[in-house]
């Protein structure tokens with residue numbers, strides 16, 4: 001067997017093993033977690049005024065092919081995350097064909113038991129979010145543009161969140177994201193084997209803090225728009 | 232005290248089962264849970280009924296033979312305790328208890344509360360051993376083992392293979408068991424020569440037995456009568472990843 005074929009075979013074997021799929025979940029989860037942090041830092045520039053936010057948006061758009069490469073990479077990451085999750089879920093359901101008549105939980109958290117619910121909800125939210133602020137299909141009046149032809153991110157955000165049902169969807173979705181991250185962030189360390197009694201308590205604290213900051217930071221924007229602070 | 236039991240009764244692997252209600256009116260608080268079932272069984276036999284089948288052997292909490300689910304918790308509500316070491320003083324008069332067998336595709340029910348756990352044996356046969364020349368015993372102190380490693384290996388080796396981790400896991404995953412068995416040998420010098428092969432083969436066997444995959448819920452750790460920690464699952468991941476990446480052949 002050639003070296004390339006052997007490597008390919010080994011990659012397949014890694015993916016087929018439950019442990020390999022979990023590693024894929026963790027690594028793609030880590031990439032998406034970093035993206036969510038970056039995305040929030042971008043969003044928060046709304047508090048620095050329209051010029052700052054629009055200039056940031058223009059800078060991203062002017063990346064051109066690189067922007068599409070990043071989008072493609074993120075799409076691939078999401079696809080791998082979902083595929084591994086779906087296959088593991090299927091395998092896990094098959095592993096317990098008969099359930100318990102009485103079921104109690106000693107320490108399993110609500111978030112850890114509902115990843116399979118929060119995950120698809122977030123996938124739905126991402127699609128809605130893209131149709132809302134990226135393509136403008138779900139934005140009343142469509143996307144607004146600045147005088148120099150760039151997207152007027154600031155005006156779109158104010159327009160989008162002024163419609164309160166949209167704001168409610170975003171706020172609820174961020175709470176779902178909070179649940180997903182509260183279990184996912186520390187899990188991605190465990191799933192690549194990073195669990196050490198000296199560091200695990202800090203990893204747990206980091207996961208909680210990151211979750212709270214991301215949820216609060218993102219929710220603050222629709223709230224600020226509805227409250228008339230950002231307009 | 233009076234205890235009301237709802238017990239899963241199933242004639243054999245191929246028959247459907249159902250919950251049946253029993254009452255034990257005169258339970259002594261010093262009885263172990265299994266002794267209470269013995270009393271129930273004696274009465275069932277006297278009445279010409281089929282006694283409740285459950286697995287047990289040492290009744291000292293060390294062999295791993297016993298175990299069933301009490302009100303949704305494997306080995307019952309007392310932490311770090313096998314059901315044979317669980318005493319009736321932890322329950323109160325009039326308690327209603329639901330007894331069910333371990334539920335997993337890989338653990339088919341043999342009868343009532345007894346399941347077939349030979350899937351665990353096959354995971355061990357796949358790699359949970361070290362190869363040593365037989366013959367004269369090696370000199371006890373020939374291989375130095377640091378105290379910390381010896382302690383960690385002993386913690387992992389405490390696993391009695393009862394299967395409570397699988398029973399507690401919503402995914403019926405055997406990763407706590409397999410992680411403990413891999414860790415116990417990976418921590419010791421004697422376990423090093425076969426370390427990479429072991430991780431790959433035991434994980435492969437675990438999948439072949441149709442156990443589920445861990446979702447880091449950590450319910451296994453909470454019910455384990457021997458307090459095996461999910462840190463051992465992480466060690467299995469480390470060994471599996473490094474073996475997948477670094478192994479030269481195969």
Ligand code: FES
Pocket residue numbers: 286287288289290291292293294295296297298313314315316
């Ligand atoms: S009978 Fe041996 S551990 Fe319970």
